[in-house]
Amino acid sequence: MQSSTIVPASAEQQTLPGRRKPANSRRRTGLLIAISFVVPALAVLVLLRIWPAIQSILLSFTSWDGIGEPIIVGLKNYDNLATDPVFLQALQNNLLLLLAVPVWVIVPFFVAVALRSRPFGWRVFRLAFFVPNVLSPVIVGIFFSVMLQPQGAVNTLLRSIGLGFITQNWLGDPALALVTLASVVIWSSFGVGVLIFLAALGSVDDDLIAAARLDGAGWWRIQRSVILWEILPAIEFWAVLVLISTFSQLFPLVYTLTRGGPGYATYILDYNIYQEAFKFGNFGYASAIGVVLFALTLVLAVLQIWLFRRADK
Amino acid sequence: MSATAAARVRRPGWTPRRVVGRLGRIVVWLILASIALSTIYPLLFVFSNAFKTDSDYQANEIGLPPNPTLANVQNAWNVAEIGTFAGHSFIVVAASVVLITAMSVLAAYALTHLKIPFRNIGLVGVLALMMLPTSVLMIPMLRTVQQIGLLNNFLGLILVYCALQLPFSIYLMTAYYRRIPTEVIEAAAVDGASPLRALWSVVLPLVRPGLLTLATLNFLWLWNELLYGLLLLQGPDKRTLMAGLALLNGEHTAGIPLISAGLSIALIPPLLVFMFFQRNLAEGITAGAVK
Numbered sequence: 001m002q003s004s005t006i007v008p009a010s011a012e013q014q015t016l017p018g019r020r021k022p023a024n025s026r027r028r029t030g031l032l033i034a035i036s037f038v039v040p041a042l043a044v045l046v047l048l049r050i051w052p053a054i055q056s057i058l059l060s061f062t063s064w065d066g067i068g069e070p071i072i073v074g075l076k077n078y079d080n081l082a083t084d085p086v087f088l089q090a091l092q093n094n095l096l097l098l099l100a101v102p103v104w105v106i107v108p109f110f111v112a113v114a115l116r117s118r119p120f121g122w123r124v125f126r127l128a129f130f131v132p133n134v135l136s137p138v139i140v141g142i143f144f145s146v147m148l149q150p151q152g153a154v155n156t157l158l159r160s161i162g163l164g165f166i167t168q169n170w171l172g173d174p175a176l177a178l179v180t181l182a183s184v185v186i187w188s189s190f191g192v193g194v195l196i197f198l199a200a201l202g203s204v205d206d207d208l209i210a211a212a213r214l215d216g217a218g219w220w221r222i223q224r225s226v227i228l229w230e231i232l233p234a235i236e237f238w239a240v241l242v243l244i245s246t247f248s249q250l251f252p253l254v255y256t257l258t259r260g261g262p263g264y265a266t267y268i269l270d271y272n273i274y275q276e277a278f279k280f281g282n283f284g285y286a287s288a289i290g291v292v293l294f295a296l297t298l299v300l301a302v303l304q305i306w307l308f309r310r311a312d313k
Numbered sequence: 314m315s316a317t318a319a320a321r322v323r324r325p326g327w328t329p330r331r332v333v334g335r336l337g338r339i340v341v342w343l344i345l346a347s348i349a350l351s352t353i354y355p356l357l358f359v360f361s362n363a364f365k366t367d368s369d370y371q372a373n374e375i376g377l378p379p380n381p382t383l384a385n386v387q388n389a390w391n392v393a394e395i396g397t398f399a400g401h402s403f404i405v406v407a408a409s410v411v412l413i414t415a416m417s418v419l420a421a422y423a424l425t426h427l428k429i430p431f432r433n434i435g436l437v438g439v440l441a442l443m444m445l446p447t448s449v450l451m452i453p454m455l456r457t458v459q460q461i462g463l464l465n466n467f468l469g470l471i472l473v474y475c476a477l478q479l480p481f482s483i484y485l486m487t488a489y490y491r492r493i494p495t496e497v498i499e500a501a502a503v504d505g506a507s508p509l510r511a512l513w514s515v516v517l518p519l520v521r522p523g524l525l526t527l528a529t530l531n532f533l534w535l536w537n538e539l540l541y542g543l544l545l546l547q548g549p550d551k552r553t554l555m556a557g558l559a560l561l562n563g564e565h566t567a568g569i570p571l572i573s574a575g576l577s578i579a580l581i582p583p584l585l586v587f588m589f590f591q592r593n594l595a596e597g598i599t600a601g602a603v604k
Contacts, residue, residue, distance in 0.1 A: 030427070030428065030508065031428065031429070031430075033427070033507070033508045033509065034423045034427035034428060034429040034508065035423075035429065037419040037420060037422060037423035037427065037508070038419070038420045038423045038424070038429065038435070040415075040416045040419065040420070041416040041417065041419070041420035041479055041483065042420070044416065044472060044475050044476050044479060045442065045476060045479055045480070047457065047461075047472075047476070048454065048457060048458075048472060048473055048475075048476030049442055049450070049476050049480075051453075051457060052450045052453035052454045052456070052457050053445075053449075053450065053453070054453075055453035055456060055457065056449060056450065056452065056453040059452065059453060059456070111345070111348070114341050114344075114345055115345070119338065119341065119342050119345065120342065121346075124349070125345050125346075125348075125349050126595070127591060128348075128349035128352050128353050129348065129349065129352055130587075130591070130594070131352045131353055131355075131356065132352050132355070133533065134533060134580075134583045134584060134587045135355060135356075135537075135580070136536075136537035136539070136555055136558075136576070136579065136580075136583075137537065137539060138537075138539065138555055138558045138559050138562060138576065138579075139355060139359055139576050139580070140355070141562075142562060142569065142572060142573075142576070143355045143358055143359070146358075146374055146569065152374070153374065153375050187351070187352070191352070195594075195595050198595075199595070240444075244443075244444050244446065247446045247448075248446030248447060248448050251448050251539075251540055252539045252540065255539065255540075255559065256539075256559060256562065270446065270448035270449070270451075273448065273449070273451060273452070274448075274451065274540075277451070277452050278544075283452050286452055287452050287453070290449040290450075290451075290452065291449075293446060293448075293449050294445065294446075294449045297444065297445055297446050297449075298445070300444070
């Protein structure tokens with residue numbers, strides 16, 4: 001027992017060469033174990049994320065009806081894209097939706113700031129704001145298509161409180177449908193942002209705010225100069241999530257709420273892919289749209305990783 | 314200094330500044346309350362329409378059912394096969410959640426606390442996959458699932474759901490693992506515990522809230538997932554609940570009350586899960602954002 005704690009120097013040296021080998025093989029088994037931890041996830045991701053991504057690029061150079069074998073057509077799909085009014089409209093709508101991102105960040109920020117002072121029933125509010133995330137897009141779609149009809153509940157409510165002049169054909173007016181869609185999307189996801197911002201606000205040092213107040217800073221000044229900077233990482237994180245959402249989370253709502261209409265007013269790229277492939281059977285052409293969407297988001301992804309890295313520091 | 318502050322707090326009466334402050338607080342509260350009403354109201358809308366007759370619904374879309382009926386729920390369950398579809402969804406989602414949790418627990422642990430080659434590439438890869446939109450993959454995903462012979466097979470959709478949710482799940486687990494000091498893990502290793510042993514008996518108990526959050530979030534998302542359910546399980550004998558409801562909504566013969574009845578049934582599992590785990594959820598969602 002005792003000899004293991006106080007080992008004579010000579011004995012230690014004698015045992016060292018003998019020990020090296022097991023240590024080495026232990027390291028090797030350690031490596032094997034570590035790799036075996038990663039393999040299941042890696043296998044699934046390679047098979048169903050990376051291989052499909054490669055296939056998507058390959059298919060974009062083909063004409064394929066989804067049943068037979070794809071026929072190589074070179075760059076023809078991309079040539080057609082450049083002059084396809086439906087695709088261009090969808091692309092434009094996707095880019096326009098990026099304009100909603102600031103609102104999408106500001107709304108949960110102010111709601112979180114309001115909740116931070118713990119108004120009456122703030123726990124209930126926090127719970128309620130998250131409810132739309134539990135609802136399936138099918139529910140949200142049906143609910144809003146009923147509510148937002150010209151004679152629907154929203155317009156009735158507006159008229160009854162004397163705001164009749166605001167009433168609109170929310171989903172039927174091509175100039176307005178995209179704004180309506182963006183609003184519904186923000187409504188259905190801002191609760192997550194509120195949670196993220198509340199947690200970040202909780203970690204802001206109260207002394208810092210007290211100090212700013214002593215220096216004579218007003219409410220607005222404190223939000224802008226103290227709180228905003230303190231929770232910047234959370235804001236960046238949320239902004240990034242939201243940015244991705246405009247490219248990847250809208251399909252279910254478009255499918256259930258507007259079906260891309262009226263006309264092509266709320267056609268977005270992923271809905272365009274779905275229609276081209278599964279309605280018209282142009283799988284090759286749809287793949288080319290996918291590649292464009294992929295390239296667009298790759299640019300954003302690089303920007304986002306850079307932001308994450310910066311937020312980490 | 315403290316005396317003047319105390320005097321200011323105790324000063325009685327309605328100074329203009331206080332009136333504005335109080336009014337402001339009331340206005341803010343009213344705004345919060347109306348937002349909360351708008352987010353809760355859809356639940357009432359769906360549940361109350363489920364019990365209306367078609368003609369009662371035509372007469373009044375909002376509001377409570379004047380003559381409550383169970384016919385819609387019965388029809389949804391028996392004729393529209395909502396119960397069968399719910400069974401399919403349950404199999405697929407439960408299996409996916411278990412697999413995703415197991416795989417991300419292991420992979421994230423290797424990426425944060427074990428010595429592994431290309432660790433940084435792995436971490437960046439996870440972030441990149443998390444950010445790329447999955448809707449781009451709908452066609453090649455369908456083709457790949459076809460190639461491996463799992464189209465119209467629950468296993469196909471389960472694997473696709475794993476692929477969709479793994480990047481986020483691994484990312485969230487790394488955020489939790491990073492909070493555990495390396496000393497804890499080293500101590501376990503010194504005591505002779507294998508990595509798997511250390512993970513199971515030392516690390517996992519410490520990240521239990523994270524595991525619950527992860528499982529809850531994945532359950533909520535996958536239960537409501539529509540696109541891949543529509544694409545990969547096409548026959549009525551395999552259809553998922555959301556696909557069934559979306560298709561029912563597309564049929565013009567099905568009235569809103571019938572669909573509402575189906576939606577109400579579909580809402581019960583996620584609502585229960587949400588109510589049980591909501592405290593965890595708030596904590597978990599923020600784990601990735603705040604370090």
